[in-house]
Amino acid sequence: MEQETLQLLWEKISNGTATDQETALYLRHCQAAEEAGERTLPVPDTKGVEQRMLAAIHQRTGRRKTRRIPRYWYAAAMLTGLIALAIYLRPGRSAEKAPPAAVAQQDMPAGTDKAVLTLANGKKITLGTAQDEAVARQAGLRVYRSDSGEIVYEATGSGSGFHEITTPRGGQYRLVLQDGSKVWLNAASSLRYPATFTGSTRTVELKGEAYFEIAANARQPFIVHTAVQEVEVLGTHFNVNAYDDNAQVQTTLLQGRVSVHAGNNKMILQPGEQASLSHQSGALSKATVDANTAVAWKNGYFIFNDTYLTAVLQQLSRWYDVTVDLKTIPKVRYNGVIPRNVPLSKALGMLEFTGDVKFNVNNNMISIRH
Incomplete structure (x- = not known):
């Protein structure tokens, strides 16, 4: 991707005019650049940008080997307040597809x-x-x-x-x-x-x-x-x-x-x-x-490093003041970052982006949708 195009995408993300497809395209390019060893990508410094970016959550199940989110992206998130993560997708998933909102009968605001x-x-x-x-x-x-x-x-x-x-x-x-x-x-x-x-x-x-x-x-x-x-x-x-x-x-x-x-x-x-x-x-x-x-919670984020879904939902339940139906939770693990200022439906939607686990929220309880 030409540098001018990359800069244009970044400017649109910064001022809130980028589409989900453009944001995904930018992050996909960041992933490729990260894997190639580049460290000169534009990174965010605008307040509130994190609300408009896509946080990629990579799910790990069983013995399946996966790649961890590079430390460069953690540094970007911590230093600039942006969820600038490379998107790690399951085979066959389109990078242009935006994370869906969780199917829920109710939504809860952030703490x-x-x-x-x-x-x-x-x-x-x-x-x-x-x-x-x-x-x-x-x-x-x-x-x-x-x-x-x-x-x-x-x-x-x-x-x-x-x-x-x-x-x-x-x-x-x-x-x-x-x-x-x-x-x-x-x-x-x-x-x-x-x-x-x-x-x-x-x-x-x-x-x-x-x-x-x-x-x-x-x-x-x-x-x-x-x-x-x-x-x-x-x-x-x-x-x-x-x-x-x-x-x-x-x-x-x-x-x-x-x-x-x-x-x-x-x-x-x-x-x-x-x-x-x-x-x-x-x-x-x-x-x-x-x-x-x-200390990610203090800085406004949830960070997951091979974290089991039960522990992920425990953190979400305290912050959004909901309960979790633990009997329905599969033993899957997640890597990724979610901003703490988004509503519950957005946070669960980011988890759903992996495609295997879907959620319901009803009567202030999170459960797995089968």
Whole structure:
């Protein structure tokens, strides 16, 4: 494809005038260029483009060998906010065919920034409404919208006692603790923490999933407690996934150094490593991973690396506040990226693009359509 044609397609994608066929043609060319080793393709830098691009989800079943999405496309998605993925298609599927919308009796919007804050005196404040945020400010707290559009709760006073912030299914929230540490809470999660850190440690309790950027303080280590383990840090960036319905608790380190304790087991993580604690056996193991995958949710994406469909739908169910009929889920795996700001029907439509699995959504439940 001539460079002028490629640039024209990119410009149409950027301004939202490209057809599905033109978008698919552009991505197919990107796939060929990636396989040829080229790294000079135009990549997106326009806000909202991700809503107009096609995310390709490649399904893997049984022992069938497939190609993984090249890391170049992951970098593009993370650095520019665009789902710029090469389309990996099953034999005989046309690259010009756009992903269909899932057949559903109802649709669900993507989650939003919302949470409930419980103060030390038991008062509950719904964060995300102007009236309740005004109440929070009166209580020595600050609620504001950051330059990046995130709603942030910050403890500004020197209060006492413990606060707890809880996100519902279909919600997420970012907060700044009294020491300056930043926490992003995923859907269906909660964090309990002191209004002011005193004593020899900074200790918080987590249920669900959160990403932490801890303010350095060598004299006061930061400790994250979950139901089955604790993570101790001085100043670092890491993610803890501790949902009760997951098979494992996963702690992923992006920057710095952390110590993970579980029973009599203890291990030190370096950047790019992930500790996994089995709920069933209590075994603690460590592996090198792509840390960006663990924090994709914070950056506005779902990323799947040979992820079983059951785990894929678990993530979708928390974000879209739906349930999943697990009895009907086949053992298939997916690779790919889906933006978290699309409605449920669009997300399921991207999964359906592989052709083998179809979905219904009825009475707030996802099931397989036979």
